[in-house]
Amino acid sequence: MSLLExxxxxxxxxxGEGFLMGKRKxxxxxxxxxxxxxxxxESLGLVGESGCGKSTLAKMVLGLEKxxxxxVYFRGQDIFHTPQNSLxxxxxxxxLVFQDSLAAFNPRLRVREIMRExxxxxxxxxxxxxxxxxxxxxELVGLHSECLGSYPHELSGGQRQRLxxxxxxxxxxxxxxxxxxxxxxDVSLQGQILTLFQQLKEKLGLSxxxxxxxxxxxxxxxxxxxxxxxxxxxxxLPREHLIREAKxxxxxxxxxxxxxxxxxxxxxxxIILPGEACCSAHGCRFHPRCPKAxxxxxxxxxxxxxxxxxxxxxxLMPY
Amino acid sequence: MVLQVRxxxxxxxxxxxxxxxxxxxxxxxxxxKVLGLVGESGSGKSMTxxxxxxxxxxxxxxxxxxxxxxxxDLLKLTEEERERTRGKEVGMIFQDPLxxxxxxxxxxxxxxxxxxxxxxxxxxxxxxxxxxWLKRLGLTHGxxxxxxxxxxxxxxxxxxxxIAAALALQPDLLIADEPTTALDLTVQAQIIQEIKRLQKENxxxxxxxxxxxxxxxxxxxxxxxxxxxxxxxxxxxxxxxDHPQHPYTKALLESRMxxxxxxxxxxxxxxxxxxxxxxDQCSFAPRCPMVCQRCWxxxxxxxxxxxxxxxxxxxxxxxxRRENSVVIGA
Numbered sequence: 001m002s003l004l005e006x007x008x009x010x011x012x013x014x015x016g017e018g019f020l021m022g023k024r025k026x027x028x029x030x031x032x033x034x035x036x037x038x039x040x041x042e043s044l045g046l047v048g049e050s051g052c053g054k055s056t057l058a059k060m061v062l063g064l065e066k067x068x069x070x071x072v073y074f075r076g077q078d079i080f081h082t083p084q085n086s087l088x089x090x091x092x093x094x095x096l097v098f099q100d101s102l103a104a105f106n107p108r109l110r111v112r113e114i115m116r117e118x119x120x121x122x123x124x125x126x127x128x129x130x131x132x133x134x135x136x137x138x139e140l141v142g143l144h145s146e147c148l149g150s151y152p153h154e155l156s157g158g159q160r161q162r163l164x165x166x167x168x169x170x171x172x173x174x175x176x177x178x179x180x181x182x183x184x185x186d187v188s189l190q191g192q193i194l195t196l197f198q199q200l201k202e203k204l205g206l207s208x209x210x211x212x213x214x215x216x217x218x219x220x221x222x223x224x225x226x227x228x229x230x231x232x233x234x235x236x237l238p239r240e241h242l243i244r245e246a247k248x249x250x251x252x253x254x255x256x257x258x259x260x261x262x263x264x265x266x267x268x269x270x271i272i273l274p275g276e277a278c279c280s281a282h283g284c285r286f287h288p289r290c291p292k293a294x295x296x297x298x299x300x301x302x303x304x305x306x307x308x309x310x311x312x313x314x315x316l317m318p319y
Numbered sequence: 320m321v322l323q324v325r326x327x328x329x330x331x332x333x334x335x336x337x338x339x340x341x342x343x344x345x346x347x348x349x350x351x352k353v354l355g356l357v358g359e360s361g362s363g364k365s366m367t368x369x370x371x372x373x374x375x376x377x378x379x380x381x382x383x384x385x386x387x388x389x390x391x392d393l394l395k396l397t398e399e400e401r402e403r404t405r406g407k408e409v410g411m412i413f414q415d416p417l418x419x420x421x422x423x424x425x426x427x428x429x430x431x432x433x434x435x436x437x438x439x440x441x442x443x444x445x446x447x448x449x450x451x452w453l454k455r456l457g458l459t460h461g462x463x464x465x466x467x468x469x470x471x472x473x474x475x476x477x478x479x480x481x482i483a484a485a486l487a488l489q490p491d492l493l494i495a496d497e498p499t500t501a502l503d504l505t506v507q508a509q510i511i512q513e514i515k516r517l518q519k520e521n522x523x524x525x526x527x528x529x530x531x532x533x534x535x536x537x538x539x540x541x542x543x544x545x546x547x548x549x550x551x552x553x554x555x556x557x558x559x560x561d562h563p564q565h566p567y568t569k570a571l572l573e574s575r576m577x578x579x580x581x582x583x584x585x586x587x588x589x590x591x592x593x594x595x596x597x598x599d600q601c602s603f604a605p606r607c608p609m610v611c612q613r614c615w616x617x618x619x620x621x622x623x624x625x626x627x628x629x630x631x632x633x634x635x636x637x638x639x640r641r642e643n644s645v646v647i648g649a
Contacts, residue, residue: 253505260533
C-alpha cells in the first residue's frame with residue numbers, strides 16, 4: 001500500500017476584480033488533475049517556477065486546502081472524506097517544515113515550550129517524559145539541550161531551521177512536507193541542513209515531499225522528481241534520470257537556468273526561457289514559452305504517459 | 320579607475336560593543352568591469368554597498384578610509400553633495416523590489432520622479448525615457464507598465480523596473496545587492512543576461528553583491544570574497560575559480576552543489592559574531608581546516624599569491640615569502 005496517493009487532484013482559485021472582489025473573473029488553475037503516489041520510505045521532490053502549484057499541492061497533502069475535485073489518500077484513507085476525529089493518526093504522521101523559520105514559531109515561547117506543545121497534543125499521558133523526549137529530539141537534529149531556555153529569535157538561522165525540524169519530528173511522522181525548507185539559508189547552512197535531512201531519512205525511515213527550486217538539492221535527497229508547470233505535471237522522473245535523460249523541454253530549460261559552475265562556461269549555449277510562468281488556455285500550457293512548440297501544441301493538451309517510472313506530457317517527445 | 324576604496328571601515332556602536340561591519344576594506348574598479356562581492360550573510364557585503372552610498376544609519380558610521388569615485392573622495396563631501404551623487408553617480412538595486420518601490424504610486428510616477436530629480440527635462444520627456452529603458456530591459460508594454468502599481472507586476476517585472484530606474488540616470492557605478500536572489504531561476508537567467516547586455520552597451524562599472532558563486536561566474540570580471548567584514552581574497556575571477564588560495568574561498572567554491580552529487584560538502588560552524596571580534600587573530604580560524612598556531616596569534620594581511628590574486632592567509636604569506644613577494648597593508 002502506498003503511503004500517500006493523489007488521484008486527479010484539482011484546485012482552482014478565482015481571482016475577482018473590482019471593489020471587494022465582486023465579480024469572478026479569472027480562474028487560476030493552481031493544481032489541475034494531478035495524480036501521484038508515494039511508497040513508504042520513498043521521497044518525492046517537487047520542482048517548478050513560483051506559481052506552478054507546488055505549495056497548493058503541499059497544502060492539500062497536509063489537509064489545509066480542500067481539493068475541488070479528486071482525492072488524497074493517506075495509508076488508503078481518503079483524508080477529505082473521513083470524519084475529522086478519525087484523522088488523528090494522519091495528523092501525527094504528516095508534518096511540515098517551513099521556509100521562514102522565524103515566522104514559524106511563536107516569538108513568546110521558549111524552545112522548551114515549543115517542543116512541549118506537540119508532545120502535550122499527541123502524548124498527553126506521558127507527561128513525565130516530555131523533557132527527556134525534547135532533549136533527545138533536539139540532539140537528533142544537532143541542537144544542544146542548553147537552548148531549551150532560549151527564544152527563537154536568539155537562535156541563528158541554521159539553529160532555528162533545526163528547531164523547526166525537531167518540532168516536526170516530535171510526533172514521529174512518516175511523511176515530512178518541506179516547503180522550500182532550505183531556500184532562506186546560506187550556502188554552508190544549506191549543506192548542513194540537507195545532510196541532516198539525509199541522515200534523518202536513513203535513521204527514521206522518513207519520506208519527504210520536498211518542494212524546492214534548488215535542483216541539485218532535490219536530486220540529492222529524493223528518489224523521484226516531479227516537474228510541474230502551471231498546475232500540471234509535465235514530467236515525473238527517477239532522480240538518476242535528471243541529468244541525461246530528462247526529456248520535457250521545460251525540464252531541460254530548468255536545468256539550463258542553473259547558474260554555471262565556472263566562468264569558462266559563459267559561452268555555453270543554453271535555452272533561456274522568455275517571459276514568466278503563464279498559463280495558456282488552449283493546448284499545452286507550456287507552448288507559448290516552449291522553444292520547440294509546434295502547431296499541435298497550441299491545440300491539444302498532452303497527457304502524462306510513459307514507461308514505468310519516467311512519465312512525460314509532451315507531444316514532441318517519443319516515449 | 321572609476322572607483323577606488325581604501326581602508327574603508329564602517330562600525331556600529333551598540334550597547335554590547337563596537338561591531339566592525341566593514342573592516343579595512345580596499346579594492347578598485349574600472350569602467351566597464353563587474354566586481355562580484357561574495358560571502359555569507361553577515362560578512363559585510365551589503366554594508367560595503369551602503370557605505371559607498373553613504374546610507375549607513377545610526378548607530379553605525381563610516382569611521383575611516385577613502386571612497387574615491389572618479390577622483391573625488393565621497394567621504395569628504397557634505398551631506399548635500401553626497402545626496403546629489405546618489406542615483407546620478409552611484410545607483411543601487413536592492414534585493415526586494417517590492418519594499419523598495421512605493422506601493423501607492425504608479426511605476427511611471429516613480430521612474431519619472433527619479434529622472435526629473437537629476438535632469439532638467441519635461442515630464443513628457445522623462446516619461447518617454449522611462450518607457451525606453453523599460454523596453455531595453457525587455458518590457459515591451461512600457462506604457463501599460465508605467466501606469467501600473469507595483470503589486471500588479473510579477474517579481475521579475477518589478478526587478479526589471481528597479482533596474483530600469485537605476486540605469487535611467489546612467490550612473491558611473493551601479494551597486495546591485497542580491498538583485499536576483501528572490502527570483503525564480505529562469506527569471507534570474509533572463510535578468511543576468513540583460514544586465515550583461517546593458518553593461519556592455521553602457522560600459523558601466525557594477526558591484527554585484529551576492530552569495531551565489533554561480534551568478535558571479537556568469538558575469539563578474541573580478542571577485543572579492545568577504546568574511547567577517549574584511550576581504551579574504553580578491554582578484555580576477557578565472558584565477559580565483561581555478562586556484563583559490565584562501566581556505567574560505569576554497570570551502571565556498573566546494574560547497575556549491577552540482578547535479579548528481581552524492582555527497583554534500585559544507586563549511587562546518589557559523590560565521591563569527593562581529594560583536595567584539597578579536598582583532599589579533601584570523602577571523603576564519605575557528606572554522607578553518609588548515610588552522611595553525613599562528614592563526615590564533617596574528618591577523619593575516621592581504622598578500623599576492625603565486626597565481627596573481629590577493630589573499631589574507633598566513634599560509635599564503637609563507638608561500639609568498641618563499642617566492643619573495645610583497646605583503647601589503649602590513
